Amino acid sequence: MIAGLLAGVAAWVGTPSVDDVQARVRALAKARGTPMLAAKQVPTLLAQAVVATEDERFYEHHGIDGLGLLRAGLDDLRTGCLCEGGSTLTEQLVKEVYLNGSDRGRDKVTDMVLALKVEQVLSKRQIMADYLSEIATGFGRYGVTQAACAYFKSPLSNLTLGQYALLAGVTQAPSVYDPTVDAAAAEQRRGDVLRDMVNERYITAAQAAAANLEPVLSADPNPASC
Numbered sequence: 001m002i003a004g005l006l007a008g009v010a011a012w013v014g015t016p017s018v019d020d021v022q023a024r025v026r027a028l029a030k031a032r033g034t035p036m037l038a039a040k041q042v043p044t045l046l047a048q049a050v051v052a053t054e055d056e057r058f059y060e061h062h063g064i065d066g067l068g069l070l071r072a073g074l075d076d077l078r079t080g081c082l083c084e085g086g087s088t089l090t091e092q093l094v095k096e097v098y099l100n101g102s103d104r105g106r107d108k109v110t111d112m113v114l115a116l117k118v119e120q121v122l123s124k125r126q127i128m129a130d131y132l133s134e135i136a137t138g139f140g141r142y143g144v145t146q147a148a149c150a151y152f153k154s155p156l157s158n159l160t161l162g163q164y165a166l167l168a169g170v171t172q173a174p175s176v177y178d179p180t181v182d183a184a185a186a187e188q189r190r191g192d193v194l195r196d197m198v199n200e201r202y203i204t205a206a207q208a209a210a211a212n213l214e215p216v217l218s219a220d221p222n223p224a225s226c
Contacts, residue, residue: 063115
């Protein structure tokens with residue numbers, strides 16, 4: 001027990017301060033040419049879709065989801081490798097801005113510690129905004145603002161439930177669920193997200209059914225400016 005506590009202290013002390021996390025997100029967004037969302041610019045339905053499918057205990061944990069981590073650890077034991085992430089949204093943000101996209105092996109421990117630190121300096125709303133500003137959303141595309149324009153020819157604030165669900169689903173595996181590459185896979189993933197939203201009681205089954213009938217990509221010949 002003492003050894004574990006000492007290891008935890010060493011990990012905390014050995015990782016950098018995260019006071020520059022916002023500056024790092026801004027720099028990353030600038031380098032990629034993507035707009036950085038303010039906390040108040042994140043649509044509620046999009047945030048709900050992301051939480052439902054990516055990190056259902058986002059508003060309850062402090063950067064690390066113990067249940068998710070346990071589940072991932074059991075999978076790692078079964079497969080004999082450190083393959084499962086069990087990552088929260090905060091950990092995914094940290095991975096991109098501090099660890100060059102790596103959270104395997106030793107980097108996973110650093111990722112977890114930095115996630116705990118980030119949760120002490122940023123609100124949940126800001127973490128969500130930063131995550132959605134830098135997340136990959138397709139081939140060479142980053143951030144949900146770019147994705148909304150590319151997929152739906154519309155500003156992020158003007159999307160439908162089905163479109164928000166699709167955006168949330170793409171982030172899990174952008175190269176697989178990019179609707180411009182594989183519309184069928186994107187549609188199936190959208191359905192999964194809508195089901196998760198029903199399970200988390202963000203929407204009703206009737207709302208999910210209606211959203212599942214929406215076209216995957218915009219067919220509007222006169223799209224709104226984005």
